[in-house]
Amino acid sequence: MSDTKDFTLFRRTKELENELDNFFNKVSEGGLAFRFGIQIYMNHGPTAEFEEKLYHVNALENTADTLRRSIETKLYSQTLIPESRGDVLGLLETMDSVLNLMEGALWGFSIETPDVPEEFRRDFMELTDRVVLSVDELVKGARAFFRNIEAVSDHNHKVMFYEKEADKLSTKLKRAIFGSKLPLPNKVHLRSFVESVDNIADQAEDVADRLAIYTIKRTV
Amino acid sequence: MDITVIIFLTSGLFLGWALGANHLGNVFGTAVGTRMIRFSTAAAICSVFVVLGAVFGGGGTAETIGKLGAVNTLAGAFMVALAAAGAVWVMTRAGLPVSTTHAIVGAIIGWNVFSETWTDFDALIKITIGWVLGPILAALFAIALFFATVRVIRALKLHLLYLDAYTRLGLILAGAFGAYSLGANNIANVVGVFLPASPFVEFRLFDLFTVSPAQQLFLLGGIAIAVGVYTYSEKVVHTVGRGLYTLSPVSAWVVVMAHSLVLFLFASEGLERLLAHLGLPTIPLVPISSSEVIVGAVLGVALVKGRQNIRWRTLGRIGVGWAMTPAIAGIVCFFGLFILQNVFNQNVYDTPRYQITPAAAERLGREGLPPTLIARLAGQTFESSAQLESSVASSRLSRGDIARILEASQIDAVRVEPLRLGPKEFRWLTAGQMYAVYRIAGQPFPHRWAFAEALARESQDWRPGADAVLDKPRNRALHDRVEALARLFRDR
Structure with missing residues (x-):
């Protein structure tokens, strides 16, 4: 009796493991697509190629949502990892919101088509790079939470580092924007875009903070 | 039933x-x-x-x-x-x-x-x-x-x-x-x-x-x-x-x-x-x-x-x-x-009597109890273990010694009557064990242990193993069988 039960137990475990890995893949892929999207917008404006990246991120976000719901349902209906499932739930939901923020920022560019003057484009792309690096480290940290708990703090540390770097750059960019000769409405408009990109790194940092606590809780 | x-x-x-x-x-x-x-x-x-x-x-x-x-x-x-x-x-x-x-x-x-x-x-x-x-x-x-x-x-x-x-x-x-x-x-x-x-x-x-x-x-x-x-x-x-x-x-x-x-x-x-x-x-x-x-x-x-x-x-x-x-x-x-x-008029205990019979005295001597004590107790009958214990209290015996005296002297008369053996006993007794029972047929024993020793003398199948650990299950099974036979042959 218990044999068949355990057999299905491991099959389900494998399924769930795949879903989790898939979810993290979607978040990290979302980061890459987001970076390409911003690069394309900065170099060529709101082209069809840019729209394609937007839809790519949009699709990733939808899949991630589905995966997240499926994982959460399984964790609770099969009473798996009873000690950590609340934490895993929190982790998945906050990571999902990172993906939401990336999608939202791209939608902003697509709908509002801000006019980014040449002199700010480089910094915009640099900011995006740092933000995506922080998201990348976050995904690595989250994977480590499941596989190699001791490595989590290394990744978290890097998330914090890239978030600080992104903050510095966003402050620099905003100063440059408001120090320029652009009309005030343009300045305010551009600032909102700097913030929408920088917010992603802030959210990544918040998730990393949670992850640090979950890691302490998950001692044997 | x-x-x-x-x-x-x-x-x-x-x-x-x-x-x-x-x-x-x-x-x-x-x-x-x-x-x-x-x-x-x-x-x-x-x-x-x-x-x-x-x-x-x-x-x-x-x-x-x-x-x-x-x-x-x-x-x-x-x-x-x-x-x-x-x-x-x-x-x-x-x-x-x-x-x-x-x-x-x-x-x-x-x-x-x-x-x-x-x-x-x-x-x-x-x-x-x-x-x-x-x-x-x-x-x-x-x-x-x-x-x-x-x-x-x-x-x-x-x-x-x-x-x-x-x-x-x-x-x-x-x-x-x-x-x-x-x-x-x-x-x-x-x-x-x-x-x-x-x-x-x-x-x-x-x-x-x-x-x-x-x-x-x-x-x-x-x-x-x-x-x-x-x-x-x-x-x-x-x-x-x-x-x-x-x-x-x-x-x-x-x-x-x-x-x-x-x-x-x-x-x-x-x-x-x-x-x-x-x-x-x-x-x-x-x-x-x-x-x-x-x-x-x-x-x-x-x-x-x-x-x-x-x-x-x-x-x-x-x-x-x-x-x-x-x-x-x-x-x-x-x-x-x-x-x-x-209230319910049930017999909740049988009081065993204790008697230092010649067999018991001989066994206690073998077990190294003081000969003077054995000589003093020999032939005496006690109505309960408490009575026996109080009569030896002056000798300052260890608990182990008291337990030995009680075990050796407990009266549990057995008379071997093979006619009482039923189909159940025939099933679980080995040939050697059965042989031993017939060899001592008709003999009375005042103590259960004396009955067990007599059986062991007659057949290898009744002899407990010497190894305290390895022979434990066998000895326990032997003990259970002796107990069952003694109940069957109890001399009323």
Whole structure:
């Protein structure tokens, strides 16, 4: 009796493991697509190629949502990892919101088509790079939470580092924007875009903070 | 089949029920407490394996039976089992894990006091040793196992989900194994006393297995334990699983493994035999019970992980429960026997007489007791063990010596009349054993041991093995057969 039960137990475990890995893949892929999207917008404006990246991120976000719901349902209906499932739930939901923020920022560019003057484009792309690096480290940290708990703090540390770097750059960019000769409405408009990109790194940092606590809780 | 036997059997089944209700916590408490296994799943697995253990693993008689053997009437055994069950039930109501063996020993002491039988206080000392040694051993094992497990998990870098799945599987396996041992080790406590009066007959199942009357009785006892597991065990499960300390799933596994290991190493005759068989030194068996061990194991993990979170109040209650269990059982048994004897007119004890016959005097001399003392006692008859004990009080004998005198001089007259042998005896006596019985036909023996020695002189098949460990099962079986024959040949 218990044999068949355990057999299905491991099959389900494998399924769930795949879903989790898939979810993290979607978040990290979302980061890459987001970076390409911003690069394309900065170099060529709101082209069809840019729209394609937007839809790519949009699709990733939808899949991630589905995966997240499926994982959460399984964790609770099969009473798996009873000690950590609340934490895993929190982790998945906050990571999902990172993906939401990336999608939202791209939608902003697509709908509002801000006019980014040449002199700010480089910094915009640099900011995006740092933000995506922080998201990348976050995904690595989250994977480590499941596989190699001791490595989590290394990744978290890097998330914090890239978030600080992104903050510095966003402050620099905003100063440059408001120090320029652009009309005030343009300045305010551009600032909102700097913030929408920088917010992603802030959210990544918040998730990393949670992850640090979950890691302490998950001692044997 | 006597109706009174069935009535008396109910107290054994009540004891089984109380045992099941109390002991599920030991095998599955931590697994349920950490929500790794649902209560209903744990109860189902435990019930199945308890019954399997009782029927297929419960062949050997437990030590407690030896002690219970002294309770020499069925009505007395009924009360002893009832009182022990009552004590375990009270503790289960309070949600405290306690030792059934201690309850039985307490009840037997109650019977001893009532029947004015001399009590070997070694039993009490053993209980106390168990209280101290069991938890300490378990805590040490749990601590060692905890550190080892942490290292292994770190080295393996298991995925959280797999760690969860393996831990769950480990908890299920350890629990099933624990439940099997629970059934095998305790079934004799539950229905062992009723074995000689078993109302069942042997039958064959699907033409594959022969199911002996003992196994049928054990099945009944096993079912009683399983019913206890299902109906009343939740409180103790929660005390062990969450009440004492909040465990993580992996430490829950560490606790049940430490529990099983300690019981296997220090309380298992199987391992003792295996070591002796391989010519290795044996580990001394210590009288520890599952409940003491599980509490110690939880404490061990708690001490390493953060002692500030131990709920000392719960621990204190458990300690009080341990001390009260034998006390309650003893007191209930004493008054119960009084009522049984005076209100229901039952014979709750036979008072054996003691006489230093020439055979007894010769045996005591062999055993090295002072010749002057033997000469003084020779030919005297004592109406109770207490009377004999007070007559030798001036000699300042050790408890062991008093026990030897009592054993050698107890009158239990046997007259060998092979005509009384029935088909049952013909089935289980070997040819050599049967030969010996016929060789001493017609002879009277004042003591049971003298009867056993006479049989041993006549046939190799009646001679106990010399090895204290390896021959234990054989000697125990021989002892049981001699007892059964002596009952048959009792000279009235």
